[in-house]
Amino acid sequence: MDGVERKRTEAQRSMIKDSDLKRDSGIPERVTLKKEIGLLSACTIIIGNIIGSGIFISPKGVLEHSGSVGLALVVWVLGGGVAALGSLCYAELGVTIPKSGGDYSYVTEIFGGLVGFLLLWSAVLIMYPTTLAVIALTFSNYVLQPVFPYCVPPYIATRMLSTICIRNYESLTPQVAFMFNKAPSIGQIALAFLHASFAFSGWNFLNYVTEEVVDARRNLPRAIYISIPLVTCVYTLTNIAYFSSMSPEELLSSNAVAVTFGEKLLGVFSTLMPISVALSTFGGINGYLFTSSRLCFSGAREGHLPSLLAMIHFKHCTPIPALLVCCTATIVILCIGETHNLINYVSFINYLSYGVTIASLLYYRWKKPNLYRPIKVSLLVPVCYLLFWALLLGFSLHSDPLVCGVGLVIMLTGVPVYFLGVYWKDKPKCIYDFTEWATYLGQRVFFVVFPQIDPIEVAEWTDRSSFTSKASGPL
Template sequence: MAATTGKLNLKREVGLISAVSLIVGTIIGSGIFMSPEWVLRYVESPGASLLIWMICGFLCMVAALSYVELGTVIKESGGEYIYILRNFGPVPGFLFSWTSVFVTFPASIAAMSLSLAQYIAAPFYRECPPPAAVVKYTAAASILIIAIINSLNVKLAIKIQNIFTFAKLLSLLVIVIGGIVLICNGNTQSFQNMFKGTRGIGSIGNAFQQGLWSYSGWNNLNYLTEEIKRPEVNLPRALLISLPLVTLIYVLVNVSYLAAMSPAEMMTSGAVAVTWGNKVFGRWAWVISLSVVLSTFGSINGSFFTGGRICYIAAREGSLPGILSMAHANRLTPLPALSFTAFIALILLIPGNFASIITYFSFTAWIFYGLTFAALVYMKLKKPHLPRPFKVPMAIPVFMLIVSICLVVAPLIETPQIEYLFVSLFMLSGILIYLLFVYFKLCICSMKKITMFLQLFLEVTPTQANLD
């Protein structure tokens, strides 16, 4: 291919098992070890908390069904970007790529790396919290290590994902079994009058944001459709296997937490998995801390794998500089896009903290999820002739569009924060960038020289879509 056309395409390396591993491994990260405390704080009753976790899993399952139809009709990598671009045009598509490349994906990677760093540093600072500088340096090191792994080889990144997914499932299984043993021994105080003290609807939006953050990654497979073997078969199978499995695990893990701790203890834990480990394992509690590290590392690897792809696809479609659409001539990895994603994530580490970064992520993500569901509604109405190997009823994308609007508007009404204004202004600034550099094609004088230098230095070459 390179000899005849001068272009390469990424290889189809992702089979069904790897696809399931990528989804499960990306979803199960730091969220299930940190968010249960916050969900319970917002609703203040064990019953409502468990209900939130089940509803979040159901919402992601329903949303994933819509994405399966989109992914089997539009067999291109890029996820929301490509679906919005093909249905609503270049401006909304550019705004998604602009926000995703500079906020959503790097913010997710930065937040998880901070969580990972907290657990790595904690054993060395038993008497006090780890210094912020130590946490951020450790987080930066983890991002660089994962960037190198993903840049070296696609198969290597997938193998690491498979290994870490198995390890985190094993650790969560230990927590589930521990919870069953506790319940059998009579530790059921938290489940008596489960819904007593449930707060009103005012905090539901924030509780859902925390819960849905723990499920983030349910859509990641659509970002690499061109690298999936038989996507029309493996895409729906992988999602239909992964999401019910994750939902079941999340609910059982929360039941285990509540079996070991009272709701009051859980809400003040700070690190609910570690508190569970101290109560159940005693001096062997370090096993749980190690499990959190393995789980979070695997989740960062999965997010990085897909985050680099959205940057790569957006550049290939002309929304970003051309150098980001190139792949390494020998390794066939999108090296420039992966490097750029790592660079932005490192920048977000400097001023950021876990809570504020999740705010950036959740608010922007559900805006574009809503646009994606609107794209499916549009396709069903305006393009009914397109072949659909997998089809969902119209009610599903309409329902998810309404849910997306509620998840964006509810936090603005309940707890308005300055972060929402900053993110909105940043998104709108993308219109000016689009007009200057995409529509009017203004070019920085030295851009061609920079591109040629980077192309030679990184040994990368232009690519084309893999739609066979």
């Protein structure tokens, strides 16, 4: 017994010594994604991702398609209301299925691999690279606007800079506000909503980093409930400020709405406006990269993307390969698209993924009625959202079939990719050998490893999920 005790004591001392060495060298004791996002940080992620650039470019598209100042303001307020309905549904899904990855993780869990892969495919190819490209282009346009005040900034200059960064109160009177330059069709109003929805995109991004949120079951819904009404208020007041300082014609002809607004009101201090917008968009890019890289990470962890993307840096605990994939895809999109067309593409696919995810909530309620749900929203919330969603997508597809149709085709190209890359298990040995070699090379270059899973945390979620839904009351 003395020999056994002696060996045990020596082993414990060795473990303590190794732990001290790791601490001194800066290497974490357990290589995993860290839970460091509190309530305040969670709110800043949502608000920063939403406000990033949308409010500086979408007002032009919303006014152009709505046809009047008054209807444009109505679209902005209703856009915030729709985002609030969607965020309530995502709050329930986020605490019921506590995985990082947002829409993709929920749809994969509920509808299976193919539907989840199609969402992942469209997000990695179009949704997030395009959004990052639009934010980067906004950054470059606002930085270059003071240099080219009377013309559009050169194409090459905006792309290069984007790559580096990866009082007219009469307009608000009811008689003038609802004076239409042209009578908008229902399809045009739907497109105005798509532009507004682009400005509100990001309200679900905290769900992509659920595993890094401290006490996610409390802080995730709280952050959503605080952030969405605040952003809706800011957007509405900002548009009122725009319309009170410039005419609709001036807003539509402006290459940088906030710069024109600053020139009208700030005089010699108008140069502060492009600097402020550049800082906002630069922060938005940082937030989008932070959350979208976690989507690639989650997809690789489920086996839907190369396993290298599921690895994190052994010291900094960040998914370096996933970040590089997001940056590369964004640079490619930057070279092939124009800002407002890109917004139409990404807004349609965004809304499509939102609707599928919220439909999965209803299916999950029917499939697993006794599952423990810390938050349980009224069924009216997802039903109302889906009704609006179906009308909006239908009229958008009718009004602009080319742009929306291309988005659908790109999403459906993921079907053969799924069956060849994921479903087909008996691939030739040479493919597996190449994949293994590429993964090994990536690990050596980026110093990445698979994250370690905490078994205590997994057991904790499993135990809680075994409770019946009687413990969860209605919201």
